[in-house]
Amino acid sequence: MKSVVVTGAAGFIGRHALAALARRGYSIHAVSRSPAPYWAASSMPNVQWHRAELARSDEVERLIGTIRPRSLLHLAWYTEHGAFWQSPENLASLSASLNLLRAFAEHGGSRFVGAGTCAEYRWGAGSCHETETPLRPASLYGSAKKALFEVLSAYAPSKGLSWAWGRVFFLYGPGEHERRLVPSLIRNCLNKQPAVCHFGQLRRDFLHVEDVADAFAALLGSEVSGPVNIASGEAVELGQVALAIGRICGNGAGIEIGSGVPGQNEPPEISAAIERLEREVGWSPARTLEQGLSQTVEWWRAKPGVLQ
Amino acid sequence: MKSVVVTGAAGFIGRHALAALARRGYSIHAVSRSPAPYWAASSMPNVQWHRAELARSDEVERLIGTIRPRSLLHLAWYTEHGAFWQSPENLASLSASLNLLRAFAEHGGSRFVGAGTCAEYRWGAGSCHETETPLRPASLYGSAKKALFEVLSAYAPSKGLSWAWGRVFFLYGPGEHERRLVPSLIRNCLNKQPAVCHFGQLRRDFLHVEDVADAFAALLGSEVSGPVNIASGEAVELGQVALAIGRICGNGAGIEIGSGVPGQNEPPEISAAIERLEREVGWSPARTLEQGLSQTVEWWRAKPGVLQ
Numbered sequence: 001m002k003s004v005v006v007t008g009a010a011g012f013i014g015r016h017a018l019a020a021l022a023r024r025g026y027s028i029h030a031v032s033r034s035p036a037p038y039w040a041a042s043s044m045p046n047v048q049w050h051r052a053e054l055a056r057s058d059e060v061e062r063l064i065g066t067i068r069p070r071s072l073l074h075l076a077w078y079t080e081h082g083a084f085w086q087s088p089e090n091l092a093s094l095s096a097s098l099n100l101l102r103a104f105a106e107h108g109g110s111r112f113v114g115a116g117t118c119a120e121y122r123w124g125a126g127s128c129h130e131t132e133t134p135l136r137p138a139s140l141y142g143s144a145k146k147a148l149f150e151v152l153s154a155y156a157p158s159k160g161l162s163w164a165w166g167r168v169f170f171l172y173g174p175g176e177h178e179r180r181l182v183p184s185l186i187r188n189c190l191n192k193q194p195a196v197c198h199f200g201q202l203r204r205d206f207l208h209v210e211d212v213a214d215a216f217a218a219l220l221g222s223e224v225s226g227p228v229n230i231a232s233g234e235a236v237e238l239g240q241v242a243l244a245i246g247r248i249c250g251n252g253a254g255i256e257i258g259s260g261v262p263g264q265n266e267p268p269e270i271s272a273a274i275e276r277l278e279r280e281v282g283w284s285p286a287r288t289l290e291q292g293l294s295q296t297v298e299w300w301r302a303k304p305g306v307l308q
Numbered sequence: 309m310k311s312v313v314v315t316g317a318a319g320f321i322g323r324h325a326l327a328a329l330a331r332r333g334y335s336i337h338a339v340s341r342s343p344a345p346y347w348a349a350s351s352m353p354n355v356q357w358h359r360a361e362l363a364r365s366d367e368v369e370r371l372i373g374t375i376r377p378r379s380l381l382h383l384a385w386y387t388e389h390g391a392f393w394q395s396p397e398n399l400a401s402l403s404a405s406l407n408l409l410r411a412f413a414e415h416g417g418s419r420f421v422g423a424g425t426c427a428e429y430r431w432g433a434g435s436c437h438e439t440e441t442p443l444r445p446a447s448l449y450g451s452a453k454k455a456l457f458e459v460l461s462a463y464a465p466s467k468g469l470s471w472a473w474g475r476v477f478f479l480y481g482p483g484e485h486e487r488r489l490v491p492s493l494i495r496n497c498l499n500k501q502p503a504v505c506h507f508g509q510l511r512r513d514f515l516h517v518e519d520v521a522d523a524f525a526a527l528l529g530s531e532v533s534g535p536v537n538i539a540s541g542e543a544v545e546l547g548q549v550a551l552a553i554g555r556i557c558g559n560g561a562g563i564e565i566g567s568g569v570p571g572q573n574e575p576p577e578i579s580a581a582i583e584r585l586e587r588e589v590g591w592s593p594a595r596t597l598e599q600g601l602s603q604t605v606e607w608w609r610a611k612p613g614v615l616q
Contacts, residue, residue: 055365056365057363057364057365057403086466088410088413088414088463088466088467090459090463091406091407091409091410091459091463092406092407092410094403094406094459095365095402095403095406095407098399098400098402098403099399099400099403101399102396102399102400105396106396137462139462140459140462140463140466142462143458143459143461143462143463144459144462146458147455147456147458147459148455150451150454150455151398151399151402151448151451151452151455153451154445154447154448154450154451154452155396155398155399155448155451158394158396158448159396
């Protein structure tokens with residue numbers, strides 16, 4: 001049975017990645033600083049949970065030295081809502097990732113897939129292409145992710161390591177932080193309260209988190225090398241997303257679309273070229289935006305305490 | 309009295325940096341994984357020696373938290389002759405540097421100067437200019453240094469940290485590893501043995517290590533921000549360096565200059581634009597190449613065990 005270590009296993013993408021990998025027949029070593037959540041303990045027989053603090057190089061060494069995984073899906077990073085763009089925790093996440101990468105390669109690892117971000121690209125120059133769009137991050141988060149990408153690119157060949165780097169764009173879906181755009185619109189709509197989308201004209205590429213997780217699982221199982229955008233390939237106006245949520249919740253009248261102009265690091269459009277994902281990885285999403293939003297609304301509706 | 313922490317204090321540049329900083333009136337906290345060498349213990353009253361393993365984030369935290377330095381000159385890096393270009397130790401050096409940088413900023417640090425390298429640049433496109441020449445390293449060493457540079461650039465402003473990054477080119481002088489070009493030529497010449505310079509036509513920018521160290525001390529004391537090349541500004545043929553060494557040693561006839569063509573990562577010329585160093589830092593070297601080589605030959609001549 002193929003085995004894989006997944007870091008950040010309790011995170012937004014991580015928890016869905018476990019399911020996607022389990023469907024593909026992997027035996028999974030889930031790594032997190034948190035204890036195993038109830039859903040992992042109860043319903044996933046192929047998942048073994050390991051608590052570890054990746055910032056501690058001795059813990060990383062012990063963990064990887066014990067498991068000696070052939071594959072690694074590295075999703076762990078500091079992602080505190082709002083704070084993550086400029087937090088010094090980005091330095092700690094980068095440092096921990098370097099230790100993890102090295103331990104993995106030196107203990108016989110064969111395939112490494114890491115999570116990158118659209119924030120590595122220079123924004124505002126059209127659709128982001130993996131190798132043609134310049135990398136020029138405007139945030140510490142983007143800089144630190146780019147640094148890991150570049151060191152990985154230089155290091156992997158010397159160890160004969162197969163690797164890929166999935167650049168994530170905009171996500172939504174079950175488990176998203178409730179203060180982010182999609183959840184806050186859904187919660188207001190479900191409670192028949194006014195829901196405001198201030199920057200209705202910004203265009204962003206959204207992908208449901210279960211699709212993102214499934215794409216990572218597909219990328220891990222492929223032999224594709226280098227950076228691969230993980231996105232839908234279509235940018236949608238935030239206003240359209242808000243209107244769809246209002247419609248699905250039966251609260252269309254409660255949606256207010258602003259046409260504000262945000263700060264300099266929010267260009268009108270952030271979208272992805274997805275030829276590599278479609279053709280080389282051979283992956284496409286399981287659901288449309290409308291379907292994904294409907295499923296997400298149902299998830300929030302069923303969550304205790306959301307309906308007031 | 310101004311105080312400064314110097315990492316890599318027992319290294320090739322580090323040991324000379326202590327002297328340069330002492331001349332400028334700094335009180336110095338020298339950090340190394342080695343115990344204090346005899347010369348530091350005996351002759352440098354303004355130097356306090358701290359043994360620390362920078363790869364251990366708890367040691368870094370304790371060290372910086374105790375000293376709480378205002379200035380930091382970060383020279384420590386893995387530099388094992390020959391191995392350093394592609395060694396995985398570059399990941400550890402980068403990881404340690406990130407922990408150090410963060411601890412320094414969070415404990416009230418004010419001025420950070422790090423050691424970069426000409427290997428960050430894309431070689432072969434003429435004289436390397438700090439902001440105009442693309443950064444495109446061909447080695448893991450260059451990639452890891454560039455990664456630290458870019459994270460530093462993104463992180464420092466958010467902490468109000470003043471910073472500079474001295475990109476070092478080619479060094480020579482007392483204390484250089486004996487298997488490198490200049491020492492091996494000198495040792496052979498001093499012993500009247502044949503001395504071969506295989507790639508006589510390559511042009512490189514050489515600077516005496518005491519000048520490099522002095523330039524770092526000047527850069528630390530300045531308010532100059534960002535990357536600054538630390539070099540002479542003139543590329544010299546390796547064959548000319550070899551002939552000068554032969555002449556100084558009185559062994560001109562023993563020098564053999566080859567015109568071999570080395571591998572792809574050795575372009576015909578690597579040279580530096582030095583306008584920032586000269587005009588903004590206001591620094592220039594104390595010695596010519598001829599003077600520097602003469603002093604270096606004398607150092608080797610006096611070193612026990614060199615003359616056979």
